[in-house]
Amino acid sequence: MESIQATKQRFGIIGNDPKLNRAVEKAIQVAPTDISVLVTGESGVGKESIPKIIHSLSHRKHGKYIAVNCGAIPEGTIDSELFGHEKGSFTGATATRSGYFEVADGGTIFLDEVGELPLPTQVRLLRVLENGEFLKVGSSAAQKTDVRIVAATNVKMVDAIEKGKFREDLYYRLSTVEINLPPLRERQEDIHLLFRKFAADFAQKYKMPTIRLDDHATELLLKYRWSGNIRQLRNVAEQISVLEQNREISYETLKHYLPDMGSNLPAIVNAKKAESDFSSEREILYKVLFDMKRDVNDLKKLTLELMKTGNTAKVKEEQSSLINKIYSEENEAEEELASIIEEENNGQESDVEVFSIPENASETRKDKYEYAEEIQEEENLSLQQKELELIKKSLEKYHGKRKDAADELGISERTLYRKIKQYDL
16 A cells, blocks of 8 residues: 555645645545545645545556536536437537546546535436436436546535535435545644745746745744635745745735735634524514514604603604614613613603503593503514514524524523513523
């Protein structure tokens, strides 16, 4: 069996990271078999090297090796490209054509970006993996093929399966052995090694002196996140090699070639909020109603306050503040409103949910208050029930974790705590 170091030299793989070495070792071990292999990893990590290793060290090495970028072929023609077509099977099919699975019989096919395959094509591919048969487009006669399939993807396949974009049975067929290549940021000791190799290659290619990094520039090189991985590092090395007159590269010079450097340094990276993913349209509607209920209640309270005080100027000022509050992302809207009402009552306790009719109110104004209270009662009966149901679902979903539930509901944790006490949950 060929050694890991010899294999890396043969295929131009640079680095000594343990995870990288393990990936190469798995490729060497699986090569003599006909097991299907799925290569995973972020875009730009060099996944295309693994199928080449597998093919070259297998008994199929004298057969054809065909690499297919599934994401680059239009959905309407990919079946024809992979499996071929009969003459007249569709508009423009002026002759019978052999597909890759027919041409590569006895060899290896590398399906890059396999996660981009349309579902109908996935069904055809599954048949090839299960019994080695395929149908040309427009043909009813099954053909046999003996092809080793190595696939690669930068898509999280579990997520794609959950969203119905990739067949679960095909995933398990493809990933009999899974080989993962680590991102460049997890191979920090290899970064400078790779950069120097690229710099030497471009110096030879463009017939100019090799660029070198000073100590501060090297530190920056190692700290940068490299979201584009090896492909991005190679591009940066080529740009600097071509554009810079001074071959000694400083921190400031390198910084200009690293986009969004500040946000890519891995000092403190804020995790992205998980998307709110409600299980049904009904629950999404409840969330919208829940948000609307808060805004309607705020507007209703101002209307009632106007009826109580008759102070139009004062209420207009409050209305301006309320509008700003409704269209902002303030989490403590209810606390602010309670504070406003408390200040208007000169520090006396006030219940923001219930309003009493003044004893000295005229009959007309009493009718208005009674009508407003009827509206409030009817609205609360319908919306409070939906609010209660939505809070229960969120708490169950996050197993009682108030912070996660509050984030999903779009309210503060303190507000949620008050609602839990209010509904005795």
